[in-house]
Amino acid sequence: MIALNLTDAKKCMSQLLLSNTFDAFYFIEGEIVTFNTFTFDGFLQRGFFEEAPPSEYSLWKDLRDFCFQLIKGKRTPLSFKFVFRLSPENTARLLTQSGIPLKPEDVQGLYLNIRYNGSELQCITGTSVKVFTLDKTLEQTWDNTVQKFFQAHEIQCEPIQ
Numbered sequence: 001m002i003a004l005n006l007t008d009a010k011k012c013m014s015q016l017l018l019s020n021t022f023d024a025f026y027f028i029e030g031e032i033v034t035f036n037t038f039t040f041d042g043f044l045q046r047g048f049f050e051e052a053p054p055s056e057y058s059l060w061k062d063l064r065d066f067c068f069q070l071i072k073g074k075r076t077p078l079s080f081k082f083v084f085r086l087s088p089e090n091t092a093r094l095l096t097q098s099g100i101p102l103k104p105e106d107v108q109g110l111y112l113n114i115r116y117n118g119s120e121l122q123c124i125t126g127t128s129v130k131v132f133t134l135d136k137t138l139e140q141t142w143d144n145t146v147q148k149f150f151q152a153h154e155i156q157c158e159p160i161q
Contacts (some may be wrong), residue, residue: 022060023060024061025087026087027082033080043058086112098137125143
């Protein structure tokens with residue numbers, strides 16, 4: 001796990017809300033505080049669909065515009081937090097490319113927690129595995145991958161000391 005300050009909040013928010021940069025991530029949960037507190041999860045309600053949904057959670061691309069509508073305006077939100085999870089397909093790809101000896105089904109999730117507290121925009125990474133291991137290779141690989149992802153999308157960040 002690493003904690004990063006996202007130093008160019010405007011650029012990061014543009015990538016988050018106005019582009020497809022984060023669209024392939026699953027949206028786990030979020031909270032936006034403006035004139036009210038809006039709390040929601042990304043869990044798909046199977047009873048709503050005529051056929052079974054393709055996954056357990058919504059993709060960020062399906063909620064991005066909704067969140068943008070809540071955040072946009074003359075005043076910045078008091079705070080917000082979003083929890084994203086790397087898709088199972090991309091998790092499997094990361095395991096394979098990195099040579100990590102875990103099976104994709106052993107990984108509960110690789111997470112991005114993005115939060116704004118009214119003045120700072122931060123990202124905290126997280127990993128969750130279903131099996132006991134003392135090996136931190138997956139966690140370190142995920143942390144490095146997130147930093148490379150931000151760099152590739154010109155999202156400036158620095159570690160929080």
